[in-house]
Amino acid sequence: MLRFEMRGFSGYAVQYSPFLDSRLAVATGTNYGLIGNGKLWILDISPEGQMVTRRDYLTQDCLFDLAWSELNENQCLVAQGDGSLRLFDTTLDKYPVAVYQEHRDEVASCNWSLIGRNTFVSSGWDGLVKVWSVGRPNSVMTLKPRTRSNTAVLDRPNGTGTTNGKDCVYQAKFSPHDDSLMVCCSGDSTVSLFDLRASQPGQGPTHQFMAHSGSETLSVDFNKYRTNVIATGGVDNKIKIWDLRMLRTGPLSIRGKWPEGPRGAKQVQCTNEIVGGHELAVRKVNWSPHSSNYLLSTSYDMTCCIWQDMGYATDRTRGNNSGYGVTTGRTNASDLRNGLVSRFTAHTEFVFDGDWSLWGAPGFVATTGWDGNVFVWKGTP
Amino acid sequence: MSARLNDIKDHLTGGAHPASSTDTTPDDVVIVAANRTAIAKGFKGSLKDVNTDYILLQFLLQLVASFPSEIRDHLDLIGEVACGNVLNTGAGATEHRAACLAAGIPYTTPFVAVNRQCSSGLTAVNDIANKIKVGQIDIGLALGVESMTQNYKNINSLGTISDELKTDKRANKCLIPMGFTNENIAQKWSIDRAKQDKFASESYNKAERASKTGLFKEEILPIPLPSGKMFDTDEGPRPNVTSDSLGQLRPAFIKDKGTTTAGNASQVSDGAAGVLLARRSIAEKLNLPIMGRYVAFQVVGVPPEVMGVGPAFAIPRVLKDAHLNVSEIDIFEINEAFAAQALFCIEKLGINPSKVNPRGGAIALGHPLGCTGARQIATILHELQPNQIGVVSMCIGTGMGAAAVFIKE
Numbered sequence: 001m002l003r004f005e006m007r008g009f010s011g012y013a014v015q016y017s018p019f020l021d022s023r024l025a026v027a028t029g030t031n032y033g034l035i036g037n038g039k040l041w042i043l044d045i046s047p048e049g050q051m052v053t054r055r056d057y058l059t060q061d062c063l064f065d066l067a068w069s070e071l072n073e074n075q076c077l078v079a080q081g082d083g084s085l086r087l088f089d090t091t092l093d094k095y096p097v098a099v100y101q102e103h104r105d106e107v108a109s110c111n112w113s114l115i116g117r118n119t120f121v122s123s124g125w126d127g128l129v130k131v132w133s134v135g136r137p138n139s140v141m142t143l144k145p146r147t148r149s150n151t152a153v154l155d156r157p158n159g160t161g162t163t164n165g166k167d168c169v170y171q172a173k174f175s176p177h178d179d180s181l182m183v184c185c186s187g188d189s190t191v192s193l194f195d196l197r198a199s200q201p202g203q204g205p206t207h208q209f210m211a212h213s214g215s216e217t218l219s220v221d222f223n224k225y226r227t228n229v230i231a232t233g234g235v236d237n238k239i240k241i242w243d244l245r246m247l248r249t250g251p252l253s254i255r256g257k258w259p260e261g262p263r264g265a266k267q268v269q270c271t272n273e274i275v276g277g278h279e280l281a282v283r284k285v286n287w288s289p290h291s292s293n294y295l296l297s298t299s300y301d302m303t304c305c306i307w308q309d310m311g312y313a314t315d316r317t318r319g320n321n322s323g324y325g326v327t328t329g330r331t332n333a334s335d336l337r338n339g340l341v342s343r344f345t346a347h348t349e350f351v352f353d354g355d356w357s358l359w360g361a362p363g364f365v366a367t368t369g370w371d372g373n374v375f376v377w378k379g380t381p
Numbered sequence: 382m383s384a385r386l387n388d389i390k391d392h393l394t395g396g397a398h399p400a401s402s403t404d405t406t407p408d409d410v411v412i413v414a415a416n417r418t419a420i421a422k423g424f425k426g427s428l429k430d431v432n433t434d435y436i437l438l439q440f441l442l443q444l445v446a447s448f449p450s451e452i453r454d455h456l457d458l459i460g461e462v463a464c465g466n467v468l469n470t471g472a473g474a475t476e477h478r479a480a481c482l483a484a485g486i487p488y489t490t491p492f493v494a495v496n497r498q499c500s501s502g503l504t505a506v507n508d509i510a511n512k513i514k515v516g517q518i519d520i521g522l523a524l525g526v527e528s529m530t531q532n533y534k535n536i537n538s539l540g541t542i543s544d545e546l547k548t549d550k551r552a553n554k555c556l557i558p559m560g561f562t563n564e565n566i567a568q569k570w571s572i573d574r575a576k577q578d579k580f581a582s583e584s585y586n587k588a589e590r591a592s593k594t595g596l597f598k599e600e601i602l603p604i605p606l607p608s609g610k611m612f613d614t615d616e617g618p619r620p621n622v623t624s625d626s627l628g629q630l631r632p633a634f635i636k637d638k639g640t641t642t643a644g645n646a647s648q649v650s651d652g653a654a655g656v657l658l659a660r661r662s663i664a665e666k667l668n669l670p671i672m673g674r675y676v677a678f679q680v681v682g683v684p685p686e687v688m689g690v691g692p693a694f695a696i697p698r699v700l701k702d703a704h705l706n707v708s709e710i711d712i713f714e715i716n717e718a719f720a721a722q723a724l725f726c727i728e729k730l731g732i733n734p735s736k737v738n739p740r741g742g743a744i745a746l747g748h749p750l751g752c753t754g755a756r757q758i759a760t761i762l763h764e765l766q767p768n769q770i771g772v773v774s775m776c777i778g779t780g781m782g783a784a785a786v787f788i789k790e
Contacts, residue, residue: 035382235395329666333408334516
């Protein structure tokens with residue numbers, strides 16, 4: 001385990017460089033990210049196995065997310081509390097090389113497209129998702145997961161399953177398999193899938209469903225191997241795994257008492273869920289880049305976990321070489337350990353983000369949180 | 382800053398959302414089948430000459446025959462059988478395992494006998510549901526069977542505790558006969574005889590109506606008697622019961638001032654019931670029908686001398702777990718051990734009386750002790766409409782109450 005302490009700064013996001021095997025970036029804020037400056041840390045893991053600061057960039061407001069450029073190995077994008085996105089170049093000091101200012105409120109997330117390498121997406125507390133091209137100062141497209149028509153369905157009074165109406169889009173991510181597919185999750189519990197080829201400004205998402213029964217959905221991630229599988233984490237402390245092909249139709253209501261909305265969020269059944277894995281809200285979920293059924297979660301309960309999705313078996317776990325995995329019909333509840341591969345407990349505050357190392361032996365993970373620590377640890381045996 | 386702080390606060394405090402118990406997931410414990418035998422009158426009814434193993438065997442043969450072929454032809458998929466029973470020696474651990482084997486359930490499927498007095502049938506369901514929840518098994522069968530006719534003799538109605546314990550006031554309370562615990566409730570909370578008789582007569586009328594109009598047809602599996610005759614109709618309900626006719630009966634426990642009579646107490650009966658449970662992911666994989674889902678179960682302890690108040694404390698406890706409140710429940714099946722205790726619970730919880738036992742309760746249908754909980758589930762899952770929520774509850778001798786929440790699908 002490696003540890004790096006960022007005195008006075010709380011970690012909100014951490015990501016391994018996609019180009020350099022020893023480099024990490026961490027987005028942080030002072031005063032627990034509630035008020036004050038932010039700082040982007042570029043850390044190098046030295047040959048002696050120590051994390052050292054290569055550069056840092058002080059920002060005027062707290063930083064909530066970051067995304068390494070997939071185009072330029074030196075560039076790193078941050079999501080800032082003042083509504084701006086800033087692109088820093090690690091060969092330069094102090095100032096960003098580009099500023100993208102459109103979000104009205106805090107930018108909650110940013111994500112670089114793995115396929116369309118000059119495209120990235122951002123989401124914010126203003127309820128908007130914006131698609132950007134790196135060379136253009138203005139967004140290419142603005143999407144709104146919450147439209148007038150689905151709001152009517154989502155916020156029915158007095159029904160169990162109604163949402164708190166929170167607009168904030170906590171995370172938006174491109175599909176690693178198809179650069180025109182983008183998924184995002186919101187404070188109103190919904191997960192929205194946008195097909196950018198079909199999306200029109202002002203129109204709702206291509207698909208939308210309530211993922212955490214009315215509780216805020218804080219994180220979403222595409223599986224890196226199974227093209228239709230996503231995972232979500234929410235304030236109901238659950239992690240859910242969904243197959244986008246199984247967007248089962250049916251009224252949103254769980255009690256059959258609400259009329260169906262015009263373009264309402266459907267009630268969808270997940271293919272697997274991890275219940276009781278975390279004692280508090282799940283802040284981030286992140287699928288392994290090395291295995292189709294390993295998942296990293298970080299939580300307000302100060303722990304991070306690696307889970308095995310018991311609903312799916314890969315060739316390796318099944319011990320044959322047919323070339324394909326299969327669904328098993330099992331759920332994580334059918335496993336006595338709930339599919340838990342490992343739990344990391346060294347953080348002493350909320351753990352906000354974690355990322356898998358793409359480099360070296362599979363299974364290394366970097367995590368960061370409110371305690372100002374960055375830990376690098378081995379998550380899988 | 383305050384917005385960011387509030388956001389974090391929401392994430393920390395938003396965990397308990399009311400819908401968390403009411404949306405469907407692959408981990409849900411679902412009910413695939415819930416049936417029962419007709420309930421026979423004790424000592425003079427159709428089942429008076431047979432014992433529980435016979436009743437259970439015949440019931441299981443019918444139940445298995447009613448299963449979809451995915452289960453019927455692969456009974457080894459049943460991971461465990463739990464059977465509630467109160468009066469048999471050792472809760473029938475031997476003879477009921479024997480009945481399972483005779484019914485064609487393979488020896489590889491283990492068996493457990495469960496006795497928590499009147500909640501045994503419900504406790505068996507909870508036992509199976511928990512095993513499914515933690516992943517020990519995927520599919521399980523919960524049963525309840527009782528022949529009060531054959532086995533009432535097995536218990537000393539005063540119970541047996543050692544002389545050394547009899548001097549302990551607390552221990553001694555467990556020996557209070559059930560009728561007296563009910564008289565205690567009637568007296569303490571002033572529930573008069575007329576009110577009890579009215580409640581009892583309504584139970585009779587509801588059961589009579591339900592029986593006549595065939596509402597029990599779907600839940601009752603007819604079983605053959607040794608004579609070859611089929612037994613398919615409840616023997617407890619009788620026509621033309623009024624509070625006046627019940628008013629003629631003499632108190633059964635306290636000769637002069639008592640209010641509990643044979644008419645406003647549950648009947649002595651024989652019968653069996655069974656509930657097949659599975660994890661949803663497995664039920665869907667096997668294409669099994671899903672009647673509803675098990676949501677939560679709780680048992681609480683109450684003073685033994687007023688054991689009948691059990692449901693009044695068990696129901697709020699289980700509803701809290703499910704993030705539901707009393708008004709959101711569509712039907713309550715509350716076992717009518719006695720009219721006074723049932724009335725106390727209904728009034729204490731402020732339940733709309735029309736939601737309670739719409740097809741009559743144990744006063745009219747009978748109360749085969751270990752079978753009752755499973756019987757109530759068979760009844761409630763056939764009376765609930767899709768997406769309605771039901772609660773099954775009962776009081777338990779020696780001072781307890783049990784309650785469980787089910788949602789029809």
